[in-house]
Amino acid sequence: MKILRAALLLLLGSASLAHAAPARVVGLGGPVTEIVYALGAGDRLVGADASSIYPPAAQQLPKVGYYRSFSIEGVASLKPDLVLASDQSGPPQALEQLRKLGSPVVLLPSDPSLEALDQRIMGVARALEIEARGAALVRRIHAELKALPANGSKPRVLLVSSHTGKLQGAGGDTAAAAMLQLIGATNVLASQQGYKPLSAEAAVALRPDVIVTSTLSVESSGSVEAFLAQPGLGATPAAKGRRVVVMEDLLLLGFGPRLPEALRQLQAGIAAKAGGAR
Template sequence: MLALVLSGLGAGEARADSRCAIDDRDREVCLEAPATRIATLSPGATELVYAAGAGGKVVAVVAYSDYPPEARQVTSVGSHTRVDLEALVSLQPDLVIGWITGNPAEQLETIEALGVPVFYIEPRSIDSVATTIERLARLAGSEAEGNDVAAEFRAGMDALADEYAAAEPVATFYQVWDEPLMSVNDEHLIGEVVRLCGGVNVFGELSRLVPRIDDEAVLAADPEAIVAGGMGEENRHWLTHWQQYPGLTAVARDNLFFVPPSLIQRPTPRLLEGSRILCEKLEVARGRR
């Protein structure tokens, strides 16, 4: 059945309005014409395509693709960890947006082998969020809107960086998960945001992008501020865990902060809003010295 559905994909002659862009695996992906039926295989990819001005072309998403709200009405074809390939292909996408480290590599390779172009993304810096929007807009033929969104995002992040350029440093622990306990290093996008806000990531020098740690490591680092994120929007209970350690500077000064993870853990334009919140939290910590 799957082969029958795929039999007509990829057909057609080259056209003058072909579009090309370099993806995050450094491959040039070319389309004969701007994409008209896009499948996004992560919540972040969904949000980025909408930001690029191509939301009306999205025909397939995966679980937790909840922003913007209209994305919830698009057909879901599974989760980012396991896509229903037959359901995906039945929607006849002419472009699939894949997540390098989040989607199963074998599934993305199968999609490509069957004739559907895959554009791989993995934004790992503030600027790469903007460039991803621009590249997606190029492939979708929505450059005017996508480039405006990218420029607005860059300007906002630059203004925030200027505002906190001279801020006094705050030793910060960003908790990205609870079981197992996990943080981020300085190479991570969140680590870049912490630096932008004048924070010093207490686990920034660890080699892993998302290192596993334990309570003892946090106690030894003694951060001045603890910031929690997570998968959902209500993880404040993660912060109550640290109250059992009244000797921690962050606990003693009540510098236990929550930032909605969808605003800071997805590499999308809403990172600007999440960064503003994080910067404000660290400014609160400075005022409690």
């Protein structure tokens, strides 16, 4: 009987190990990594890509390059039992190579929409075997979104990025456009698709009430003053009136679990600055 009991315990122990939840996880894509932390599973992360800048703990993780061109060797050296990746991670052959090396890879949708956000959260939660936490996070986000105040006006907003050293305006089919739409603001570049270089003439003709940009874009210029003095912005009334809203990059454009907070900050910032345009 003792031998039978011992054999049974050994069998159960082996089954438990075979189905153990992933314990060594690498995140590819800032929003993906942020979701892991939001689900209370940050202690499972052993590495992340360079865009994983929030929360502060993510900045302390070993980095494996940028998620669109990550280092296969860097990821493999961390011996992950799961790689959670934005569907924009790559190149595709790099992801396939990780699979061949024995690392399961779960791709998550990157679209800037509420539906895709729900899918990202639940995809991460399922992969980590904490679906109940994922469902709870989704419910909380939707409840907070419903509580956002309605926007009575439709300020004209120009959202620009220059962290690469080149000034670019955000048109349709971008996270920036989706954010402006959710708060009821008017994207002055709505007729444009994606990010495109912004000329001084075009910026002046757009007549934005407010300029929105990210922290890294301002830091690349050295200061808010230097950022607003760029040829593509300096001649606009918004720049002359210092009507600019600056937000943390991942908060502004990540479409992650802090979406309600991002929309509250964006809405309040634009409303405060737009009031000075009248």
